[in-house]
Amino acid sequence: MSVWTIKFIVDRHPPDARNAKHYWVDLLLLDAVIGPLVRSTKHPVDRWDIHRRAPSDSEARRHEDVTGEKMQPGHNVTFTFEAGSDFGDILSSYLSENLLMEGLKGHDSLDGFSQPTESTSARGKAPDGWDPRIWAAWPRYIHGLSMTLLQLVIEIRQGLDVKDPPTGREDWSQVKDLYQRICAEMDALWPAQVGQFIHHLNARCCAYLFGELVLPRPGLVLLCP
Numbered sequence: 001m002s003v004w005t006i007k008f009i010v011d012r013h014p015p016d017a018r019n020a021k022h023y024w025v026d027l028l029l030l031d032a033v034i035g036p037l038v039r040s041t042k043h044p045v046d047r048w049d050i051h052r053r054a055p056s057d058s059e060a061r062r063h064e065d066v067t068g069e070k071m072q073p074g075h076n077v078t079f080t081f082e083a084g085s086d087f088g089d090i091l092s093s094y095l096s097e098n099l100l101m102e103g104l105k106g107h108d109s110l111d112g113f114s115q116p117t118e119s120t121s122a123r124g125k126a127p128d129g130w131d132p133r134i135w136a137a138w139p140r141y142i143h144g145l146s147m148t149l150l151q152l153v154i155e156i157r158q159g160l161d162v163k164d165p166p167t168g169r170e171d172w173s174q175v176k177d178l179y180q181r182i183c184a185e186m187d188a189l190w191p192a193q194v195g196q197f198i199h200h201l202n203a204r205c206c207a208y209l210f211g212e213l214v215l216p217r218p219g220l221v222l223l224c225p
Contacts, residue, residue, distance in 0.1 A: 001046060002085050003119045006095075009111040010075040024179040025109050026052050026077050027186075031153045031179075032165035033100055034079055038150075043090050046082040047143040053078070074111075082139065088116040099168025100175075107172050156185045 010025050030050060038045045054075040081087060092115060095101055104110035126135035157165065157178070166175045 001082055002087065004081045004083060004087050004091065004116045005078060005119075006091060006114055006116045007076055007078045008113045010077060010109070012074040012111050022075065022109065023052075024176065024183040025104065026050075027153050027182050028100065028104070028166075028175070028179045029077055029079075030150055031157065031182075032167075033095075033098060035150050035154070035165060037091070037094060038081070043087065044083065045087070047139050048079060048081045049139070049142040049146040050149065051078040051080070052076075085118075088118055091116045100166065101168075103168050103172050103175065107176075109176070152186070153182060156182050156189075160185075 008029055010022055034048075034050075037043065038048050081091075095113070101110070101113075105112075126132040130138075160178070160181060162178060166178070168175075
């Protein structure tokens with residue numbers, strides 16, 4: 001089993017008042033590009049997760065990316081997969097033939113993406129500040145959280161009377177409008193539900209892991225601006 005990582009660069013420039021965060025692109029990538037791949041039984045993926053970053057210049061200097069490299073400023077989305085040794089070639093071929101990728105790049109909604117990189121050492125050494133035991137258990141937790149996020153996007157999309165994710169053959173303005181609406185729905189949903197979410201998360205496992213939790217600021221978990 002290998003660990004594969006790919007990064008989508010939504011915008012190379014740090015977000016500010018002039019350069020809005022396009023989080024709808026994250027949801028499109030999750031639901032319509034990566035979602036069909038990880039939900040397929042044709043190319044089994046043991047675990048996967050999503051990691052979105054939109055650091056400013058100062059934040060980028062203080063943190064390292066999930067690959068261990070210095071974090072670059074700007075808006076990027078990283079997906080990590082635990083899959084077979086041939087998954088990198090499968091992923092590269094899948095993305096090169098994906099019409100949505102052409103649409104994103106053709107409409108200035110994606111600055112680029114990396115080639116899949118492989119690590120055969122599970123998830124490697126625990127980063128600074130992580131207990132190795134928590135780091136070893138982390139992939140299972142974040143996989144479940146990423147699956148929850150994907151299913152939530154699907155539920156919202158289908159609630160908007162769109163049964164299946166777009167394929168790239170649709171009018172691009174309709175695709176963009178759909179995921180902007182999904183993003184807005186999530187933005188409205190989260191503040192109202194964060195208390196229930198954290199309460200039940202705490203009741204099931206977090207109290208054992210972290211002790212009693214203080215309710216976080218919504219912005220810590222919120223995906224959309």
